Amino acid sequence: xxxxxxxxxxxxxxxxxxxxxxxxxxxxxxxxxxxxxxxxxxxxxxxxxxxxxxxxxxxxxxxxxxxxxxxxxxxxxxxxxxxxxxxxxxxxxxxxxxxxxxxxxxxxxxxxxxxxxxxxxxxxxxxxxxxxxxxxxxxxxxxxxxxxxxxxxxxxxxxxxxxxxxxxxxxxxxxxxxxxxxxxxxxxxx
Numbered sequence: 001x002x003x004x005x006x007x008x009x010x011x012x013x014x015x016x017x018x019x020x021x022x023x024x025x026x027x028x029x030x031x032x033x034x035x036x037x038x039x040x041x042x043x044x045x046x047x048x049x050x051x052x053x054x055x056x057x058x059x060x061x062x063x064x065x066x067x068x069x070x071x072x073x074x075x076x077x078x079x080x081x082x083x084x085x086x087x088x089x090x091x092x093x094x095x096x097x098x099x100x101x102x103x104x105x106x107x108x109x110x111x112x113x114x115x116x117x118x119x120x121x122x123x124x125x126x127x128x129x130x131x132x133x134x135x136x137x138x139x140x141x142x143x144x145x146x147x148x149x150x151x152x153x154x155x156x157x158x159x160x161x162x163x164x165x166x167x168x169x170x171x172x173x174x175x176x177x178x179x180x181x182x183x184x185x186x187x188x189x190x
Contacts, residue, residue, distance in 0.1 A: 002042045004095035004137070004144025006082040006167045007031050010043070012075050013057050022067060023051075024075065025059045031083040032058060040100065042084040044168065045142030045179040046070050047100025070102045071141070071177045082142045082168050095144025096137035097184050104128050106140070108176040109154055118159045119148070120169070122178060129153060131182035139181040143167050 010026040017023070024043070031041065035058065039050050043060065052059035067073035075081070087093070110121040122140065124132065132138070132155040136147050145157040164170050172178065 001087045002047070002084050002095075002098040002100055002142070003087060003091075003093050004045075004084070004098045004139045004142060006084055006143055008083045009080045009166070009168065010083045012077050012079045012081060015075065015077060018061075020064050022062045022073075023059055024048075024062060024072070025052075025057050026081060026083070027057045028083055029056070031085055032056070035085060040086040042082070042086070042098070042100045042142045044071060044081050045098065045100060045139050045181055046072055046102055047086075069105075070179050071105055072179075074177065080168050080171060084142060096139075098139045098142065098144065098181055099184065100142075101181065102179045103131070103182050103187075104180050106178050106180045108172055108174055108178060111173050114156075114158075118161075118164060119156050120159060120172075121154050121156045122180070123154045124180065126153060128180070128182065129155075131187055136185075137183040139179075141168055141172075141178045142181075143169065 008030040010028040013027045014025040040047050048060040050058045051061050104125050106122040106124050109123050132150045147155050149156045
């Protein structure tokens with residue numbers, strides 16, 4: 001379980017294949033602290049298991065279904081990714097409960113300023129729009145955000161400067177794909 005508070009931007013170091021499994025190596029510094037083989041790390045919001053840990057990187061295996069159902073299949077060497085270590089008992093929860101199980105991939109329709117605030121408008125598949133309620137939490141590429149408004153097939157979130165500076169959202173523009181995990185409580189209520 002995670003909180004959606006990104007700890008660090010990692011950089012994809014290497015991508016290789018072993019049969020139908022993709023091995024993704026990611027350079028990191030802060031997120032490597034206290035991590036051991038078998039631990040869960042959220043990579044752009046996707047819960048992955050660290051299968052190898054070295055001094056300056058860790059590696060994850062991703063199955064074809066994970067690559068197909070998330071944006072991880074589009075990663076390239078040099079891409080930056082949001083990283084978060086899993087919660088430990090007694091940790092503060094600064095965001096919201098995030099499982100790391102992506103519900104769908106959304107598409108950034110617009111990135112613009114509304115009344116001086118940076119806003120992202122994100123399109124979702126029709127069957128998921130019911131989970132987009134104003135004031136509910138949502139994880140966008142593993143980032144805990146609050147839904148500001150909803151239309152028939154899109155929702156909007158505002159991004160504070162700190163979040164923009166410390167996450168992959170600064171690299172995302174119109175037509176970018178993002179991993180979406182809707183609030184656990186919103187899904188249970190529907």
